[in-house]
Amino acid sequence: MSRERRLTAGAVAVLLVALLGVAVVPGVLADPSADGPVRPGRVSIAESPAIAPEEVDGATATLRLHTRIGHAGNPTDNVSVRFRAYDAESGLLTAERTVELEELTGDRSVPVNATIEVPREGGYVIETVVFRDGRVVDRDRTRVSGLAALGTEVHFTESEAVPPLSVSVASVDEEANRTTLTVAASLTNGGESASDRLRVEVVLRQAESNIVAARQSTTVSGIGPGRTADATVEVTVPSDYNYYVDAAVYRDGVLVDTARSVANLDPTETISANMTTREVEFEVSDFAGDDGSQEERATEAAARTETATATPGFGPAVAVAALAGAALLARRRTRQ
Template identity: 85%
Template sequence: MSRERRLTAGAVAVLLVALLGVAVGPGVLADPTADGPVRPGHVSIAESPAIAPGEVDGATATLTLHTRIGHRGNPTDNVSVRYRAYDAESGLLTTERTLELDELTGDRSVPVNATIEVPREGGYVIETVVFRDGQVVDRDRTEVSGLEALGTEVRFTESEAVPPLSVSVASVDEEANRTTLAVAASLTNGGAESSDELRVEVIVRQAESNLVAARDSTTVSDIGPGRTADATTEVTVPSEYNYYVDAAVYRDGVLVDTARSVANLDPTETISANETTREVEFEVGDFEGGDGADDRMTEAPRATETSTGAPGFGPALAVVALLGAALLARRRTRQ
């Protein structure tokens, strides 16, 4: 076979193979600019979630999450963002939410906003995970705490002049050996709006045994912005014991703040580090309704005896002088 025939036969064979390939796989010779599989663009977390408090009720708090997802390269779809809240202490999953995003195009970042609801206590680790086609492409973790304080700016007053708790003796029943304590809790609203109704609970525990000797509660509301108000209650306890006085502020059943003071009714032992323990005769009734004056005992001046006799001879010397004069006169008479 001549060379020309061999070349012609080879060209025909190549053409037949190409035609067969087109018949079996129509896209083999397709225009590369036509629509087809395209490598997706790059997706990542451009900004970590900014967490802001939302609606707050008695037991739960809503957290608003503001995130930005960055994209560059080819258009990308099938992108989702998953938020999870884990308990900061136990690490247990509390809640989660997943958002599906529209197709991402261009070199830019897009905002992604979501809300999650968590119990209003303790702290949480907020995990943000970005998926593309079901695969993790980026993640972020942010911690949030202090949720029990959301919804109110009222706290026990922190001032050297005004203590958070003031404990005084209201009355004493000596026959029953009972003392009634008046407990005044000072609360300050540091927010921009008046407070809702708050419940103040007072618990008195005997110092040595930690047994609850008495407890009571009262309510206070409408504390104006920047204002301070007192919530006062009375509790009756056995006399001649020392007590820890604990107070707690609740909003919708959620603990907001706590404070502690002491009541030393036992004169021989105290539970304050800066007090001296000594034996004294002490009656708590002595302090009932006092005006705060410092009554001090004063010692009466001692009487001083002074001599009123005139200078000269005393009575004994006068007698001796008289006897001497009498003897002298008798001698002269004999002569």
């Protein structure tokens, strides 16, 4: 047999084997993409979440989250996005929301929106996690703070000409050793609408001991956009001491802003708002609760004076004479 015939016979044999395999195992030469598994496309976070307040009340804030999820490659289904809010200080989970996505196709990004409700205080870390078939494929973390100030733009005035707190002496009662101070808190509305009802609390603490000497609060509302108003209170404290004057403004029980000043009533030394405390002598009784009137204090003082002077002349000489008389009496009884 010639060489050409042998090659032809071999080619025919190979072709017959291939045809036999196709007949015995259907689908061997079929397109793999027709019935076989398809590898899903790539999914990732295309944009970090944009966070904005939606609804705010006295205790909670609803945050609106907006992000975009990118996709490339083959169609992908079973994709979900989970949003979690963790307390920035404690790390505790505060709120959670999961959004299921429809099948992703093409090379593009799709928007994902969600809302979560968190307590209106402190700050939070918003975690965004993308799942595909139950497995994590991407994640992102975004921090948000200042929730306590949401819903109001009123703050203590920040100006060199107008201090946030002004302290002046209203009256002095030298006999009772008491001084009445007038504290005016300057508030400025930096928003676009009039302010709601706000509560301003003023606390005076003796500088060295940190003892609260007085506490008073008042309310203020209707501060127009761009306007400034004063919230004024009067407090009475023991004289001859120095005090830190702390003020806080609250909206619906939520702390909005704070400010500090000083009241120097000690004529021998002064303090500043950022000075550390020092050890000095002071009378604790000056800071005890006092529900009596000035007349009652004067009557008690007069009674103490009268008691101390009710037996004039009763001094050391009288005491010696009394001891001598007692000794003579005891001697007579012994002789009898």
